Amino acid sequence: MNKEKRLANMALLFFATLSLLFLILPTGPLVRSIKAIVSFSTYPFINTAQSLTEISAGVPRNVLDLLNTESENRILREQARDAALMRAQLDAALEENRRLSEIAGFKQDSQWKGVWARVVERDPTHWNSSFMIDRGFSSGIELHDGVVAIQNGKVGLVGKVIEVSRETARVLLITDEMFSVTCYLKDHGWDALAEGQGRELLRLNYLPTEAQTDGGEVFTSKSSVVFPPGISIGTVLSVHSHGNFMTFVSADLLPTVRPGAVKEVFVMKKSQQEAQ
């Protein structure tokens, strides 16, 4: 018993020290390397399990017609997705054009370039914070690339890339408490800051005190350094006043795309946007 107690104390000391070291070390090369090793070791495992899940959920292999229908359906879905993305790009370009014709001197933005990726890992303890996708720097993804998705035929902002390994990347979701993006209200042109709250709704801060914008749609702003302008973020649900002494009001924002429900995302490659 005494020997076991000594062993338990030593184990606690060792593993707690190791954990504290992980916490204390800056999120620099060492921690990133550890995460990359864990990612490298678990990804093949997760990928195999994902393939098995898909095989077990698929139709019998001898029914060729059904297989063809399934593959055709998949191609059509991809085309529909691309069409929705193009439509959103056109809407964004038209909106951008309208504003640019009013304000001279701004360079016209290019179309979004990037890659589609599947969500391959979510953790219930961080449902509104992040997920992992099956594309990494081998597909040209870089840190801080913007991520969008399509839901109910609408394209909306999902988050940005915060970690990249060879075959995977981690996306910080717009609903995370550490996420914020400068945005503007389409109907009024007011700039504001959309911030995650760790739950499904976002918070829209720094709106002018006279703002009454229930139902208004919010887009990424030209002043955002990470995201191209004109991506839909969400719709204003209700405006909250903080009393007479505050110089701004805030609002609840319902995201256009619920990050917790997306299966596939489009990663916009920043390098390609900048190159154009």
Next chain:
Amino acid sequence: MTFLRLVVFYLFCVTAHWWLGTHFAPAGITPSILLAATVAVAVAAGPLAAHAFGFMCGVYLDFAAPHLFGGYALAFTIGTYLIWFFKWRMDFSNPASQMVLAFMLTILTGVIYGAAGMIFMNKFIWRGWAYTIFMPFANAVIAPVFFACARLLALDSEGND
């Protein structure tokens, strides 16, 4: 042999945790298999194996977490130690006490992780009411299954380390 069984059990739990979270999470909430497994192993296995298992489960969750790296590893290590400390004083052989244990540990790890956020990020990491209310019950419900698995794998404490 116990080490190999633990490694297999760990890989099974990680895969099950990933699968459940990725493919079956109504409203974004699903029980934490890794926490239930940690509780079961902490009771069944010897101190070194239990702490290593708890630590590794925490590391996997940290890998999935966007902010604090090491927060879950610390929370699970402390949780494992407390379970090991109390297992000599309490009877965890029946499902009811196992469920209570999983319920308490879920709350405890949440508090430790949140407190780690306060220390290292100046912000208590709050994961929402739905998670806080539902998760302890969900983990409590699945805990006896993992105690049974630990018994099946014969991870008894005597002489394992």
